Amino acid sequence: MIILDTNVVSEITKANLSPNVGEWFEQQDIESLYLCSPILMELSYGAEKVLLRDRSERFFEGLGYLMEHQFAGRILQFDQDSALLTGRIRARRERFGHQISVQDAMIAAVCLAHGATLATRNIKDFQGLDIRLVNPFEDGHA
Template sequence: MIVLDTNVVSEPLKPNPDPAVLIWLDSQEPQTLYLTAINLAELFAGVEALPAGRKKTQLHQAINQQLLPLFAGRILPFDQQAAENFARINAKAQAEGAPIGFADCAIAAIASANGFLLATRNVPDFQHAGIALLDPWAEQSG
């Protein structure tokens, strides 16, 4: 099972998405891919920060009409186990001199709490989280 970081799940929403990421996403079994409540917060915050207009409307619709139905039943919460893992991951990263931002730490904690991999472009941001990582931008198709 794989938790998608926000940069992975948002890539297909871009005007010119990276073909390698699209190929990687298409090669995965949909039921093995998960989002977190934190990803959704980041996506909604990004859309809300845009000025009113067509782009904002289109992204809001894409999230609500495409993304949410696609991941129905596969959006992981930030629960008690994730909170405990957050504290451990945060302390470890700080002790190693590589602090992790709140959202990234929360996403890593949710992945850890569920025993899932994390797919992200920002591997260095998570390298001290103690979880298995993969980079769809670096994956070879097939």
């Protein structure tokens, strides 16, 4: 199970996506790829910004397609266990001087709660959290 971070979802919806991401995505079993509700929150935020700026609903339409078709049945929810893990992650990171955004802590918690790998460009934001990470943007996808 691989949860796609917002930056990966944004990339795979582009017409001119990164060759590395395109190759990585093609190699995956689509049924093993998931989204989670904090990712939907971030995508909705971006779509609303575009709507307010350009009066364009194109990103909301794309988000609807992702939820209803491409990832239907494969969206993990931020639940009670994830909420408790989020608090622990944030407190532990702060104690060691490593800040983490609430959104990233939520995503990390969902990954931990489900034993999922996180596909993200922002590897350093999630290091040290006992989450398997993959960067589809890099050669070799390390």
